[in-house]
Amino acid sequence: MSSLFLQSEIENPYSFYQKMIEENPVYWDETNKIWAVYSYEYCSAILRNTNSHVPAFPSNRDLNRFAVEIIKNLARLSDGIQHEIAKETAVILFSNMKNAGIDVIMKELLQNKKEINWVDLVCKKLPVLTVLKSFDFNDADSNFIVEKIAVIVKIMQPNKTVEDVNIINEVSEKIYTITENHIVTLSFYKTLIEKISNNYGISSEEAISICICNLIGLFIQSYDACRGLLSNSLLQIFSQENSAEIEIDKNRIQKFVVETLRFDPPIHNTRRVAVEDISLGExxxxxxxxxLVVLAGANLDSKQFINSMIFDPERSNNHENLTFGTGGHMCLAKYFSINLTADVLYYLLCNYEISILETKTEYEPMINARLPKAIWISLLNNKI
Ligand code: HEM
Structure with missing residues (x-):
C-alpha cells in the first residue's frame, strides 16, 4: 500500500486517510521508504519536534545563482539558526503588508465576464496580486510576476527536469532583480536590514539577500495553497449538501472557509526527515x-473532531485543523488566507448570481496538494 499518490488519480483520498488513522496511524511505506503519519496527535508531535527537519534538496548544479540564492534563504526550506533569521525576516515583511482592497482586484478581474474559469481567472492570480499590491509593486512588475509565478513555484520541487531548470533560471533572475529594485523603496526597509544584520551578526549584503528571497517566498507560498482554498471553498459552498444553507453573511462564509480547510484542504501533506530517533507511541x-506528515488525515481524526467525516461549519474547534501546519514552520499567513478567501467569496455572492457549469472536478497531478484544475461558473445578473 503506497502512501504517495497523485491527487488527480484518487477520487476520494479522505476515506483512505480515515482507514489509516484507525488501522495504521504511523505506517512504514516500504515501497517509498517513508513513514506516513496520519493521526492528529502524531502529526502535531512530528511538526513540533525539533528533531524533525525539512528535508534538504538534492543539489542541482544547473540552477543559476539567483535560483540557488532563493532556495538557500527561504524560511520554508531552512532549519536551525538559518530558519530563525529567515522566519523573522518573513514575519517582519508580512507584518508590513498594507490592505490591498480585494474588491478593486475582483472588479478588475471579473469585468464584464459572463462565463469564467474560476481557477484561471481568479484563484491563480488574486492571492499573488494581493501580496504584490500590499507592497506597492507597480502594474508592469506585478503583471510580470503574476504571469511567471507558476514557473517560479517549481523552485520548491526537490527534483527538477532539465526543462524546469531552464525556465526557473530565466525567471529567477528577472524576479530577483525586480524585487531587489523594489524593496529599497519600502519605508521599513532600512530598519529591517539593520535589525536582521545586528541581531544575527551578519553582513548587510547577506541581510538584503535574505529579505529579497523571503519577499519572493511570500509570492511563492501564496500561489498554490490560496488557489486551492479559493477553489475548494467555492465548491463546498455550492455542493449539493451545503448550497441550501449558505447565507450571504461574512461571518457564516468565514466559518465555511475554516471548515473547508479541515474537510477538503488544499494542502494534504508536508515532509520531514528525523535528525535523531523520534518515538511515537510504540x-x-x-x-x-x-x-510524510498527512495534515489532511489529521484533520479527519475523530479523537480531535467530533463526527469528523461530516462537513459542519458550526463545529466549535474547526480552527484547530492542521492545514497550516504547526510548530516552528507553521504558516504565518493563516488569518490572512482565511480573510482573503472569505472576502473574495463574499464579494462574489454579493455581486453575482452564480451557477457552477460542471459537476465533476479534476485535480492537478500533485502529491502534496489537492487543487482543482478548472471550475467553470456563470456569473448571472451582475448586481453591481
Ligand atoms: C490557504 C492558504 C495557505 C495554506 C493552506 C498554507 C499552508 C502552509 C503550510 C502547511 C506551511 C508549513 C509547511 C511545513 O511545515 O512543512 C506553510 C508555511 C509557510 N507559509 Fe503558508 N499557506 C497558505 C498561504 C500562505 C500565504 C498567502 C503566504 C504568504 C503571503 C504564506 C507564507 C508561508 C511561509 C513564509 C511559510 C514558511 C514558514 C516557515 O517555514 O517558517 N502561506 N504554509
Whole structure:
C-alpha cells in the first residue's frame, strides 16, 4: 500500500486517510521508504519536534545563482539558526503588508465576464496580486510576476527536469532583480536590514539577500495553497449538501472557509526527515528516516473532531485543523488566507448570481496538494 499518490488519480483520498488513522496511524511505506503519519496527535508531535527537519534538496548544479540564492534563504526550506533569521525576516515583511482592497482586484478581474474559469481567472492570480499590491509593486512588475509565478513555484520541487531548470533560471533572475529594485523603496526597509544584520551578526549584503528571497517566498507560498482554498471553498459552498444553507453573511462564509480547510484542504501533506530517533507511541522513527506528515488525515481524526467525516461549519474547534501546519514552520499567513478567501467569496455572492457549469472536478497531478484544475461558473445578473 503506497502512501504517495497523485491527487488527480484518487477520487476520494479522505476515506483512505480515515482507514489509516484507525488501522495504521504511523505506517512504514516500504515501497517509498517513508513513514506516513496520519493521526492528529502524531502529526502535531512530528511538526513540533525539533528533531524533525525539512528535508534538504538534492543539489542541482544547473540552477543559476539567483535560483540557488532563493532556495538557500527561504524560511520554508531552512532549519536551525538559518530558519530563525529567515522566519523573522518573513514575519517582519508580512507584518508590513498594507490592505490591498480585494474588491478593486475582483472588479478588475471579473469585468464584464459572463462565463469564467474560476481557477484561471481568479484563484491563480488574486492571492499573488494581493501580496504584490500590499507592497506597492507597480502594474508592469506585478503583471510580470503574476504571469511567471507558476514557473517560479517549481523552485520548491526537490527534483527538477532539465526543462524546469531552464525556465526557473530565466525567471529567477528577472524576479530577483525586480524585487531587489523594489524593496529599497519600502519605508521599513532600512530598519529591517539593520535589525536582521545586528541581531544575527551578519553582513548587510547577506541581510538584503535574505529579505529579497523571503519577499519572493511570500509570492511563492501564496500561489498554490490560496488557489486551492479559493477553489475548494467555492465548491463546498455550492455542493449539493451545503448550497441550501449558505447565507450571504461574512461571518457564516468565514466559518465555511475554516471548515473547508479541515474537510477538503488544499494542502494534504508536508515532509520531514528525523535528525535523531523520534518515538511515537510504540514506534521509533530512526535518525535519517523520511516522514510524510498527512495534515489532511489529521484533520479527519475523530479523537480531535467530533463526527469528523461530516462537513459542519458550526463545529466549535474547526480552527484547530492542521492545514497550516504547526510548530516552528507553521504558516504565518493563516488569518490572512482565511480573510482573503472569505472576502473574495463574499464579494462574489454579493455581486453575482452564480451557477457552477460542471459537476465533476479534476485535480492537478500533485502529491502534496489537492487543487482543482478548472471550475467553470456563470456569473448571472451582475448586481453591481
Ligand atoms: C490557504 C492558504 C495557505 C495554506 C493552506 C498554507 C499552508 C502552509 C503550510 C502547511 C506551511 C508549513 C509547511 C511545513 O511545515 O512543512 C506553510 C508555511 C509557510 N507559509 Fe503558508 N499557506 C497558505 C498561504 C500562505 C500565504 C498567502 C503566504 C504568504 C503571503 C504564506 C507564507 C508561508 C511561509 C513564509 C511559510 C514558511 C514558514 C516557515 O517555514 O517558517 N502561506 N504554509
Amino acid at each position: 514506534i521509533t522513527i530512526k535518525k535519517n528516516d523520511f516522514i
